[in-house]
Amino acid sequence: MTSSFDPEGNEAATLASIPQLTGARVLEIGAGDGRMTWNYAERARFVVGVDPDGESLAYLLEDRPATLRRRVSGVVADSEHLPFAGERFDAAVLAWSL
């Protein structure tokens, strides 16, 4: 049994078309297992993935390629209580999470 999601690459293409993520300090809310993260993380300065589901975030951290281990991190939190000081990120991504 197999399943596949967005094999057409529409989500990846859309994220690739957003120049503001290049070189940016990115906060991704609802990052989950990183499905969306891996489409842009290579060109971001760093990415902090936030999700209330620690199990999903564990997958995100485990799946990090070696080149991104220092640039992609995860924090268990909900979107209404973000544990960050103000004005820290250049871009925020609400990943199917609003």
Place this chain on the structure above:
Amino acid sequence: MVHALSEVWRTLVPGGVLLDIRPYLPFRPLELVTAPEARVLGRLDQADFDPGDPAADEAVAEVMRRDLFMLQETGWFYYSSYWDSVVEMREYLRDWDDVARLPRRLAGAARSALRQAGPAARLRLKTYVVVNVMRKAPG
């Protein structure tokens, strides 16, 4: 939702960008795909609601009224999910059971269609995904 958007606003630098990416339900009809063709099998049972997510749309409108964010552009794309069995599709839909369910008759039709179409056939469900690009307004 407004509080979450306000939290995002707080963490962004002046002029920072917010990408709001989310599905615009309802799901499109369930299809059987046997490359290069696709045929409609039927619709899921879906909650009776306005298309999209009016609560999220209203939250976005509210933070713009409060001059927290300015909408720069809106786009959309199709997001497709494929399965080669009804069992897997049901598993996926568990995450959506508050808004969409696979009716028993459609599940039967899908199983039958998969059997008849052969091993290369897949079930496909598509949804629009909207992308709002917003910029943090000066505080």
